[in-house]
Amino acid sequence: MNWQNALQDYQHYLKLERGLSENSIENYSLDVIKLINYLDVNGIEVSPVKISEKSIQEFIYDASKKINARSQSRLISGLRSFFNFLVFEDYRKENPLDLMESPKIGRKLPDTLSIKEIDQIIAAIDLSTNEGERNRAIIETLYGCGLRVSELLDLKLSDLYFKEGFIKVTGKGDKQRFVPISEYTIKYINLYKDQVRIHQDIKPEATDSLFLNRRGRGLTRAMIFTIVRRLTEAAGIKKKVSPHTFRHSFATHLLENGADLRAIQQMLGHESITTTEVYVHVDRSHLREIVEAYHPRK
Numbered sequence: 001m002n003w004q005n006a007l008q009d010y011q012h013y014l015k016l017e018r019g020l021s022e023n024s025i026e027n028y029s030l031d032v033i034k035l036i037n038y039l040d041v042n043g044i045e046v047s048p049v050k051i052s053e054k055s056i057q058e059f060i061y062d063a064s065k066k067i068n069a070r071s072q073s074r075l076i077s078g079l080r081s082f083f084n085f086l087v088f089e090d091y092r093k094e095n096p097l098d099l100m101e102s103p104k105i106g107r108k109l110p111d112t113l114s115i116k117e118i119d120q121i122i123a124a125i126d127l128s129t130n131e132g133e134r135n136r137a138i139i140e141t142l143y144g145c146g147l148r149v150s151e152l153l154d155l156k157l158s159d160l161y162f163k164e165g166f167i168k169v170t171g172k173g174d175k176q177r178f179v180p181i182s183e184y185t186i187k188y189i190n191l192y193k194d195q196v197r198i199h200q201d202i203k204p205e206a207t208d209s210l211f212l213n214r215r216g217r218g219l220t221r222a223m224i225f226t227i228v229r230r231l232t233e234a235a236g237i238k239k240k241v242s243p244h245t246f247r248h249s250f251a252t253h254l255l256e257n258g259a260d261l262r263a264i265q266q267m268l269g270h271e272s273i274t275t276t277e278v279y280v281h282v283d284r285s286h287l288r289e290i291v292e293a294y295h296p297r298k
Contacts, residue, residue, distance in 0.1 A: 142247065197212060
């Protein structure tokens, strides 16, 4: 088995067996491609079935000169997944990364915005333009529903269940969930939908897409990042803000106001509660208030 065949089989496994998105498959594949390129550059001819732990250690050491500890840990994790697949398919007897330790990294807490900062960003939107109405609806949806960028881009008119107070969201691995939506967010989506979008020359492939560019096509990830960056600068906020910051802020503000962690987990679409628990570490001050308010031995 050569590297290209092994990588192709691995990609099929990630898509069909694990149900990962194209973005996730691409990220996992890049880890393997980096190893392949290293072997090519250094003239090392060895198959994925025969490569030794020593060769992989040398590759990781070389890579560590150019990347930080977090990226190094991610690389090791990606390669471990690839070789686990080879073991699972009986191409190898053992995973050469089983005994390899990842560098110790601190748990990175997500950046968040205060309610005041979110209001500043929204106030910086130029509502005299059609794009302004759209951008306000985008920010309100990111923050009001805690969506990932990919989920926002995939949002369709047919996913809006405003009478019931929910939207249908397609998350990682094409898993769908229903997320509550407030009357406040519904109001701004309807303003955009009924006053701007309805007048656009919409391309056939984007007929059901909610958020469109000025040419009547769906938006891209890069465009959402650009919108957020420009609004943050216009609002005079010095923090590093991305679309994901609104998702973090959504979860943090809910938790701070007493929302149940498992309810937040469901709304965010996290498979594991441990992923959601990172928000407990963002601001612990409310936890004492909860104990004092509800514990019988307060």
